[in-house]
Structure formats: structure tokens, C-alpha cells
Amino acid sequence: MKQTLTKKMWRETGSAYLFLSPALFVLLLFIIGPIVFAVFLAFHKVQLLGTTSFEFVGLDNFARIADDTRAKIALWNTLKYVAIVVPCQTILALVLAATLNAGLKGEKFFRIVYFLPTLTSSAVLTLIFMWMYNQNGLINHVLEAVGLPTYNWLGDPDVALNAIMIMNIWSTAPYFMVIYLAALQDIPDSLYEAAELDGADAWQKFWHVTVPYLRPVTSFVVVMGLIGTFQLFDQSYIFSAGSGGPNNSTLTVVLLIYQYAFKTLGTMGYAAALAFALAIIILIATLLQRKLSKEESLY
Amino acid sequence: MGKTKWIAALGITTMLFGSVLAGCGGDEKSEQANGGSKQGEKVEVTLAGWGGNPSEQKLLQQTLDDFEKKHPNIKVKYEVIADQYMDVIKTRLAGGQGPDVFYLDAFEAPALIETGALEPLDKYVTDEFDVNDFEKPMLDAFKGEDGKIYGFPKDYSTLALFYNKKMFEEAGIEVPKTWDELREAAKKLTKGKDVYGFGVAPELARLYYIAESKGGKVVTDNKASFADSKVVEALQPIVDMHLKDKTAAQPNEVGATWGGEMFGQGKAAMVIEGNWAIPFLQDTFPNLEFGTAEIPTINGKKATMAYTVAYVMNKDSQKKEAAWELISYLTGKEGMKTWTSKGYALPTRKSVAAELGFDKDPLRAPLVAGAPYATVWQNGTNLPIIVNNFNNQFVSAFLGERPLADALKEAEKTANSEIESR
Numbered sequence: 001m002k003q004t005l006t007k008k009m010w011r012e013t014g015s016a017y018l019f020l021s022p023a024l025f026v027l028l029l030f031i032i033g034p035i036v037f038a039v040f041l042a043f044h045k046v047q048l049l050g051t052t053s054f055e056f057v058g059l060d061n062f063a064r065i066a067d068d069t070r071a072k073i074a075l076w077n078t079l080k081y082v083a084i085v086v087p088c089q090t091i092l093a094l095v096l097a098a099t100l101n102a103g104l105k106g107e108k109f110f111r112i113v114y115f116l117p118t119l120t121s122s123a124v125l126t127l128i129f130m131w132m133y134n135q136n137g138l139i140n141h142v143l144e145a146v147g148l149p150t151y152n153w154l155g156d157p158d159v160a161l162n163a164i165m166i167m168n169i170w171s172t173a174p175y176f177m178v179i180y181l182a183a184l185q186d187i188p189d190s191l192y193e194a195a196e197l198d199g200a201d202a203w204q205k206f207w208h209v210t211v212p213y214l215r216p217v218t219s220f221v222v223v224m225g226l227i228g229t230f231q232l233f234d235q236s237y238i239f240s241a242g243s244g245g246p247n248n249s250t251l252t253v254v255l256l257i258y259q260y261a262f263k264t265l266g267t268m269g270y271a272a273a274l275a276f277a278l279a280i281i282i283l284i285a286t287l288l289q290r291k292l293s294k295e296e297s298l299y
Numbered sequence: 300m301g302k303t304k305w306i307a308a309l310g311i312t313t314m315l316f317g318s319v320l321a322g323c324g325g326d327e328k329s330e331q332a333n334g335g336s337k338q339g340e341k342v343e344v345t346l347a348g349w350g351g352n353p354s355e356q357k358l359l360q361q362t363l364d365d366f367e368k369k370h371p372n373i374k375v376k377y378e379v380i381a382d383q384y385m386d387v388i389k390t391r392l393a394g395g396q397g398p399d400v401f402y403l404d405a406f407e408a409p410a411l412i413e414t415g416a417l418e419p420l421d422k423y424v425t426d427e428f429d430v431n432d433f434e435k436p437m438l439d440a441f442k443g444e445d446g447k448i449y450g451f452p453k454d455y456s457t458l459a460l461f462y463n464k465k466m467f468e469e470a471g472i473e474v475p476k477t478w479d480e481l482r483e484a485a486k487k488l489t490k491g492k493d494v495y496g497f498g499v500a501p502e503l504a505r506l507y508y509i510a511e512s513k514g515g516k517v518v519t520d521n522k523a524s525f526a527d528s529k530v531v532e533a534l535q536p537i538v539d540m541h542l543k544d545k546t547a548a549q550p551n552e553v554g555a556t557w558g559g560e561m562f563g564q565g566k567a568a569m570v571i572e573g574n575w576a577i578p579f580l581q582d583t584f585p586n587l588e589f590g591t592a593e594i595p596t597i598n599g600k601k602a603t604m605a606y607t608v609a610y611v612m613n614k615d616s617q618k619k620e621a622a623w624e625l626i627s628y629l630t631g632k633e634g635m636k637t638w639t640s641k642g643y644a645l646p647t648r649k650s651v652a653a654e655l656g657f658d659k660d661p662l663r664a665p666l667v668a669g670a671p672y673a674t675v676w677q678n679g680t681n682l683p684i685i686v687n688n689f690n691n692q693f694v695s696a697f698l699g700e701r702p703l704a705d706a707l708k709e710a711e712k713t714a715n716s717e718i719e720s721r
Contacts, residue, residue, distance in 0.1 A: 050392075052393075069713045070713065136553075263683065264684060
């Protein structure tokens, strides 16, 4: 009896792996393989074109990051971007979700309107925004009409990154809003009733019931936000036509990696090292976030 | 029951595996089958380039049709890489999927030649091809350090001063002959923030000849040397025109994407652009009355830039003979004549230039006149790094964030440290 069971188990696991094998094969070939290769590249000086060569250089590529002014600028820009965009988009998403959940009129209509930006591809979105950011484009006209100063959004190094931040907050907040919305519908009414009995007003209910109850969701939203913003590439790439300009102001780490990997020849290894470093930074940021938000448990 | 399941599972998996593997392998096999250029069989040569405007495409297609007529055993597959041309080409070459023949800008040439990805062309050249007919500076741009020729320039373009005739008439001034005159003219032509006298592109590709006009060098021994006080002195007037005179602006300050557009929209009375702006302006702004003139002299010396593009051959190409046939036709006297006949670009062969007579065309004569004294936009393998750093910092000086000398000093330091650690 026992033996047949093991045999059956073996057979089942075997067939399970057989069924999995195409997926595993694809995973190995297209996901695990490239990762391993990228790590391999990070420790080599690589010339892929023409006479292909790999020269082992140990940690030289990583040491080089320390002397690279542009890498420092890129890292600084990225950190600044993350530090501003993540909190803003999280708070905005929460506020949007809360208003949608409050049972106002036309809720469904607004839900659709708010969610629309998420459906557009980021490349198209960037092009539309660039058009609006134009010196005599829509945004400057609006600012002028209400008596605010206008900016050279695309060409002024002091505002170019902010322009990308605004664009990105606007486009990603709705995505997180939907996640919040789902979580909000999950909060038992009894909690609010109890709070009401204790004499809590709307603000207190939001702050003391809604926000704590949403903590695990917030944690998820922040982690996803961190990962997404650290990888900022397409917006700044299109914005600056791949240069990271004006004056390095929109240069992000991923854009720099792209430049070293594809723009300049023979720096593929260094680009891989930068990518590796970025992966570690994201890992640390995520772990820190989890440490800070402490609990993963639901109420 | 169990057994049949097993067999079914095995069957499905092998099928899936098989199709994946077949998908991977299939291309290679068919590639190789096409590769062998057997006698009598039709050979397909791939040619990659960036797209031009529709009229230009038509000219190229015509040239290719002529070629196919003369070489019935060769078929040309023309591919347009619309965006990020060099990135695509480099990636494809690295992946072993590069085209047989492709465009290469002189600016990128030294670095690509150094990698050994290109086929030297000397051994294919015949007397009939007449190498000495090419303008020497354009040809030299595609010579490797080993002295071999890696590409033949298909055409070139120089820069000239474009001016708005109506605005000049209203201001009652003559076309400037020197940079000092240009600066004065710009003052008279500027109307607040609506019209700037001079539309300037603050990038090295357009400023190189100005930067070197006082005797300084932008690149020395393949390293950046543009923080030289002579270079700073030469470039300072451009910055001053923007910040002090407020008579110059870059296109994005007025909502244009490039100089030609800024000029066409009437937001700049003068710009310095190349050949490509002529058909653009005629097509997009048909009512605009503009003229061209040679670029004003600096210190009494004439100077301008020349940009050139060559056809080069992929070293890994399986069809080198056919590829050479194509290159030799496209850059030969006949092909080049067809290609440059409409004047979108200027012929690099002296005989073709003489035959087509662009030196007599009122709009193109100043451009042709610039060829003998032009600086070719190319200088060593590190120019891409140098340019990137220069442009980034020059803009900050141009916008008035800090003095030009400081900006260039920092850019030079960054560029050289990047070069050293390569």
C-alpha cells in the first residue's frame, strides 16, 4: 500500500514537472539566463561588437562607479524622484480612493475618468505631455491665465525633472487608487459605527480607522511605487531624446545604464555593474520600507 | 489509464519543446541557405538606413531599381530604421543579425571601425571605381588607423546661414559677412520675445568650427581639451548673444524642435542650418522668403561644418561580393548622380558635383562653396563621449547658470575621466 502511494506520488510529481517544463524552459532561457549573464558581464570588460572579447576585471567596474560624476548625478536625480513621487502618488491614490468610496453622486463616472491615464502607454503619455509642456503649450497658457509664472518645462534644467514627476504622479496614482478602492470596500462598517458611537467625526474616522486598516495595502503600494520609480526610464528618455539633458537634469540610473550599454561602445560591462548596483539599491530600499512599516499582518 | 496519461503528457511536452526549438533554429538554417551566393541564384542583400523625407526615399528607390536592373542576380532588401539608428545597428551587429550594407555617420565611424565590425573595402576597389574622384576630407573620415578605407561617403552636407529676406528688408540691413556684423544684425532683427535675431543650436556638432576659430582645440590626442581659454573665448559671444544681448535663443525656448522649424515659424530671422533645411522649408513653409549665404567669417577666416555619411559593409556578411556591387554602384558616378540629382544632399564625387552644377543654384551655392574649408564632423573614437559632456554643460552656461569657463572645465574633466576608465 505504502509503496504504491510513493509510486503514485512520483508519477504525479513527474508529470507535473513535465507539464511545467515548457514554462521552466522559457523561464530559464529568458529570465534566469539573462540575469546570470548580466552578473557575469558586471565583472568583465566586454566588447560585443566585431571581435568579441571578455576580459575579467574583478570589481573594477564597481570601483569605477565611485569616480563617475554622471553616475552620481543619475543616482541623485533618481533618489530625488523617488523621494517625491512615491509619497505623493500614494497619498493622492488614497485620497482619490477615499473620495470615490464616500458614496458621492456620479461615482462610477469619476472612477472611469480617474483610471483613464493608466490605460495610456507611457510613451504616448510622455509625447502628449511634452506637447502640453511646450513653451507656448497648454500648461503655460493655463498658468498665464491664472496669473502664475510660466516655465520652459522642457529646456530648463531646474524644472525638467519636476515636469516628469508631475506627469508620473498623474499617471500612476490612479492605478494604486484602484488597489486602495478594493481594500476600502473591505473595511467592515461595524468599525465605522463603533467610531461614530465614540463621537468621531469624518476626519477622525478616516485617520483612525481607514488609514490603519489600509496599512498592509499601503505597504504594497509603496513597495511597488519604489520599484517602479527607481526604474524610471521611458519618460526621461523620451523627454530628453535619450541624452538625459538639459544639463543632466533628467538623467536617471536606468537611462545611464542604457547609454553605457548601447550608446558608447565597449562599456557593456560597466553598464551591467550599474544595473547590478541599482538592483541592490532597490532591494535595500524595499527591505527598509518593510522594516519601517513593521507589520504584514491584517487586522 | 495512468499509462495513457503519461504518454499524453510526454507527447504534449515534446511537441511544445519541439516547436520552441524549431522556432529558434529555423531562421538560422534558412539564413544560411540564402547565404551562399551560388552562381545563377538570386542573392538578397540587405541595406539598412534611416528614412529621409518622401522625395528622398523616392530617389533612393530609383537608384536601387537602376541597380537591380543592371544586376539581375542581386536583389536589394531595403530596411528603414526610423529611430535610434546607431543603437539598433550596434545591437544587431552584436547579435550577428546585422545588415550587409548600411549607412554610417562619420561621427560614429572611428569607434565602429576600431571594434573590427566593418569590412575593409580596399581589396574590392577597381581603377574604374576611381577613388581619387572623392572629396578627400570626406573620404578620410572613413579611414581606419590602419589606413584602410572602411566606407565610401554617399553624400555630405555643409552649414550655411539662412536668413529671412522680409525681416532683413524691414530692418534695412545687409546679410552679415562677419560674426561681428551678425551680432549687430541680430540686435536689429530681434523683437522682444517674439522674434529672435539668431536661432542657435547649443551643441558641439554645430559649434565645433566656432570653438576652434581662435586656435584652440576641442579634441587633442583623442581626449577632450575644450576648456582651453581659446575655445572659451571663441564660444563666449554665443552665450553673450543669449544672455546679454538677448538676441539669440535656442529652438525649445520658442517652442520649436529645431532651427529650421524655428526659422520657418518666423521666430528667428537667421539660423545656421544645412542642406536638409532647404526642402523642409520649401515644403512646410511655402510662403517663406529666405536666402542662404556662406557663414560669416570669424577673424577673417571662413569656416563651416561638413557632415558626411558612408555606405559600409558588415564584416560578418555572407554576401560580400554582392554587397560590394551595391556599394560601388551607390557611391559610383552613376548611382551618386541619381541619388544627389535633386539636391537633398551634395555629391562627394567631384565629377558628379561638376556635372550637376549645384555651385550655380542660388540656394545651394553657399553650401557647395563651404566644402573646401569645412571641418568634417568627426574626430577620433572618443568624440561621442566628448560631445555628450560638452553639450550637457554648455547648455548650463548658455542658460546663464554659471560662467562658460567653469562649465567647460567641469565637462572636460568628466569627459576625460570617462575616457580614461574605458
